[in-house]
Amino acid sequence: MSAPDSPKRQTANAPRKPQAGASTHKISIKDRLNGWAQQHQLVAVETLMRLLTKPLGSIMTWLVIAISLTLPGAMWMTLDNLSQLSNRFQASGSMSVYLKTAVQNDQAQQMLSRIESMDGVADVRFISADEALAEFRASSGLGEALDLLPENPLPGVIVVEPELALPQQDVIALADTLRSESRVDSVELDTAWLDRLHALLALSERIVWVMGALLALGILLVVGNTIRLSIAARVDEIRVTKLVGATNAWVRRPFLYTGLWFGMVGGLVSWILLAIGWALVSGPVEDLAALYGSEYRLLPLSAGAALVLLLGAMLLGWLGAWWSVVRHLHRIEP
Amino acid sequence: MPMVRFDGVSKSYPGGKEALSKVSFELARGEFAFLTGHSGAGKSTLLKLMLQMERPSKGQVFVDGDCVNTMKSSQVPFLRRKVGVVFQNHQLLFDRTVYDNVAMPLLIAGYQPAEAARRVRAALDSVGLLGFERRNPIELSGGEQQRVGIARAVVNKPQLLLADEPTGNLDPELSEEIMKLFLRFQQVGVTVLIATHDIALIERMGHRRLILDHGTLHDSGTLHDSGPRAGFERGDHVRT
Ligand SMILES: Nc1ncnc2c1ncn2[C@@H]1O[C@H](COP(=O)(O)OP(=O)(O)OP(=O)(O)O)[C@@H](O)[C@H]1O
Ligand SMILES: [Mg+2]
Numbered sequence: 001m002s003a004p005d006s007p008k009r010q011t012a013n014a015p016r017k018p019q020a021g022a023s024t025h026k027i028s029i030k031d032r033l034n035g036w037a038q039q040h041q042l043v044a045v046e047t048l049m050r051l052l053t054k055p056l057g058s059i060m061t062w063l064v065i066a067i068s069l070t071l072p073g074a075m076w077m078t079l080d081n082l083s084q085l086s087n088r089f090q091a092s093g094s095m096s097v098y099l100k101t102a103v104q105n106d107q108a109q110q111m112l113s114r115i116e117s118m119d120g121v122a123d124v125r126f127i128s129a130d131e132a133l134a135e136f137r138a139s140s141g142l143g144e145a146l147d148l149l150p151e152n153p154l155p156g157v158i159v160v161e162p163e164l165a166l167p168q169q170d171v172i173a174l175a176d177t178l179r180s181e182s183r184v185d186s187v188e189l190d191t192a193w194l195d196r197l198h199a200l201l202a203l204s205e206r207i208v209w210v211m212g213a214l215l216a217l218g219i220l221l222v223v224g225n226t227i228r229l230s231i232a233a234r235v236d237e238i239r240v241t242k243l244v245g246a247t248n249a250w251v252r253r254p255f256l257y258t259g260l261w262f263g264m265v266g267g268l269v270s271w272i273l274l275a276i277g278w279a280l281v282s283g284p285v286e287d288l289a290a291l292y293g294s295e296y297r298l299l300p301l302s303a304g305a306a307l308v309l310l311l312g313a314m315l316l317g318w319l320g321a322w323w324s325v326v327r328h329l330h331r332i333e334p
Numbered sequence: 335m336p337m338v339r340f341d342g343v344s345k346s347y348p349g350g351k352e353a354l355s356k357v358s359f360e361l362a363r364g365e366f367a368f369l370t371g372h373s374g375a376g377k378s379t380l381l382k383l384m385l386q387m388e389r390p391s392k393g394q395v396f397v398d399g400d401c402v403n404t405m406k407s408s409q410v411p412f413l414r415r416k417v418g419v420v421f422q423n424h425q426l427l428f429d430r431t432v433y434d435n436v437a438m439p440l441l442i443a444g445y446q447p448a449e450a451a452r453r454v455r456a457a458l459d460s461v462g463l464l465g466f467e468r469r470n471p472i473e474l475s476g477g478e479q480q481r482v483g484i485a486r487a488v489v490n491k492p493q494l495l496l497a498d499e500p501t502g503n504l505d506p507e508l509s510e511e512i513m514k515l516f517l518r519f520q521q522v523g524v525t526v527l528i529a530t531h532d533i534a535l536i537e538r539m540g541h542r543r544l545i546l547d548h549g550t551l552h553d554s555g556t557l558h559d560s561g562p563r564a565g566f567e568r569g570d571h572v573r574t
Contacts (some may be wrong), residue, residue: 037442122460168365214403240425243385244439244486247408 039251047257051265061226065266065313068219070273070309072212073309077274077301079204084299086197095171097158097178097186101129108156111183115160118169118177123161127155155185157312161239163274216316223259223320231328243334252325259321260314267313274301335359335399337494337525338384339436340400343393345549348496353379355549356393359477361527363493364519368536369529371546375528376571378422382547385417386410397492415443418492419481432458433467433483439490457489462516477504484512488519495519497528501535509535 006044051058055324096114099108105128116124127135132154136148160178162171171189179187231238289296301309338361345354349378354375361367369377382388383395395402398416405413426435436457458464461481471479475565484500495516501509509532520526527544530536535544545555 023484031446034446038447039441164338183410239426240427241438241442242411242426243387243414243419244442244490245411245413247411250442291496334385 003067006230010122012075012272027204037324039250043253045259047254051258051261058226061222061262062265062269064222064275065219065270065317069175069267069270069309069313070217070277071271073274073301073305074209074277075204075208075211076305077278077299079201079208080302081299082197082204082239082303083201085296094159094161094190095175095178096188096190097160098188099158099183100185101153101155103183105154105156108158111181114157115158115178118174120163120166120174121160122163125161127157127159129156132157140274153225154178178275216312219316220320220323224324225323226262227255227259227321228328230258231324231332235332238317238329238332239334242332248329252322255325256318256321259317259319259324261317261319263314265325266308266317267310270309270313271301271306275305335362336396337363337365337398338527339385339394339396340380341394343383343390343395345383345388346391352549354390354546354551357546357549357551358393359523359544359551361551362527364520364523365542366517367524367528367544368539369541369544369546370531370536371529373531375546376549377546378498381419381498381529383529384494385414385419405519405574411442415439415490416492418487418490418495420480420487420495420497422498422502426479426482426486428470428472430470431467432463432471432474434467435482436486436489439486443490453489453491454485457485460488460518461485462511467473477508478531480504481512484515493524495524495526496531497526499530499549500528501518503529506535510538513539540558 055062082270099111108126112124112126115121117204119210131153133146133185137143137219140146166174174190175187178184207266241251278298278300282300285296285298338359340359343354343357343443344352345500346352357380365491368382371377379388382389384397384403389403397413400409400413402413404501413557427438433454436454439448440453445453454462454467458466461484463478463481463485465483466478467472472483474482481501482499484497487495487497498517500516501512504512513528516526516528545552545554
């Protein structure tokens with residue numbers, strides 16, 4: 001380090017050219033824009049480095065954000081998987097083919113073997129009118145009353161199980177073909193329980209949204225509070241910068257970037273948590289599926305959902321910071 | 335258009351007595367003046383009014399033709415960029431280097447780093463602190479800190495330079511050097527107003543004096559010639 005010059009030594013030299021000039025500090029628009037972009041870049045990098053090199057002060061904030069994101073993320077992943085599964089169920093939904101009452105059992109047996117040989121049919125089963133009546137008698141408890149009927153009102157039924165992998169539209173086409181048979185009265189796709197499942201899924205989705213909204217509010221509060229603390233720790237700096245001409249936008253900027261980075265880091269940590277959760281669960285699920293003869297695999301969070309999660313987290317971090325900055329910064333004046 | 339105009343300005347702090355009462359004066363462009371008065375006379379208050387750090391209770395303050403007290407807060411930063419200030423407590427930040435302290439007004443104004451570096455060096459050179467860039471201000475003596483504050487005030491080449499006790503921590507010799515530095519800024523057209531207790535120094539240097547007494551202003555007028563050239567010569571003369 002060079003020895004400090006005293007002003008005395010300097011002014012003892014030949015008269016120095018003065019530096020100040022009242023009208024020599026014009027900056028072009030282009031330079032201003034460049035400077036502005038550079039300033040953003042600088043602040044972005046600086047705040048990120050500060051966060052990463054001194055994580056102790058903010059690690060709780062990251063974790064809270066990460067957990068707040070992981071909960072709805074995990075539920076979202078689960079729902080994704082369930083609706084995926086339900087689509088498969090739909091495709092493999094069995095159908096009941098109700099025969100006309102006039103159809104005799106032997107005619108029905110003929111039909112049975114014909115349907116069995118159709119494309120896309122995995123299994124068929126015949127329930128004769130008598131069997132149906134016996135079943136009804138047992139389950140309805142009407143017993144004797146049914147004996148009063150002059151003849152069996154129930155039709156014979158052929159239950160058709162389409163192949164597991166048969167696409168939805170082929171199942172419907174199969175049902176239409178069967179419906180057009182002369183001895184067939186009506187064909188019903190067995191979808192009542194599926195409808196119920198879908199209603200349940202829709203409800204769960206709604207719950208995920210509500211929970212997500214509450215947790216988002218939590219993220220806002222946590223980021224807001226952390227930013228409030230960091231504003232309090234930098235009061236002097238804010239005063240001085242305002243005194244030498246910093247605009248409010250300039251003073252806000254580092255805090256807003258910090259909020260953004262909080263959201264980003266929290267989002268990335270929650271990705272990791274979700275990936276760990278998926279790895280832990282997907283093995284057993286595959287084993288379970290294998291027991292049922294299915295090749296079902298647990299899907300990870302889709303890329304789109306993961307991106308929404310991350311960007312949402314960044315937006316929330318930014319909003320939390322904004323909220324805090326708007327409330328606290330204007331009070332700090334030189 | 336004068337650089338500074340006070341028009342019947344009074345200032346009462348909430349709950350306090352009147353710090354300034356009916357103060358009126360003008361500073362021409364390129365003028366060099368001292369502001370004196372006993373402790374509590376209202377010197378710092380008067381300077382603060384020019385930066386909208388405080389607002390007058392009555393009257394109007396104009397800087398560079400703009401009315402400061404009615405200025406929108408969005409315009410205030412641009413006012414402050416035109417005005418360099420040296421504070422009574424030098425207001426340096428101890429969590430960063432001398433360089434970063436001095437460069438702050440330039441970063442805020444959006445200078446390119448290379449240009450900023452050049453100007454910071456020039457400003458530090460002018461206060462005799464070249465080579466101090468990497469030091470932390472906390473390691474410096476009171477006088478050195480004061481000079482860092484001055485470098486920061488002039489680095490953006492302000493049109494108006496205000497200083498509140500800029501020589502408070504300096505020995506007489508160094509005080510005079512600092513005053514000569516201010517004179518050099520005046521020489522290139524900067525309007526300079528310096529609040530100080532140092533009567534002896536003022537006496538030696540001459541120039542216009544604004545004297546505050548319990549908030550009331552007594553203007554010495556331009557008893558001494560205070561034109562830029564004359565001012566510089568007078569300052570030059572002091573050196574011998
Ligand atoms: N923020 C404030 N709130 C209330 N009263 C204040 C405030 N600032 C200053 N004062 C009062 O206003 C008067 C003028 O204060 P000011 O700081 O302007 O004096 P000064 O001339 O700068 O004094 P010094 O030479 O000691 O720095 C004093 O009586 C002071 O007590
Ligand atoms: Mg004072």
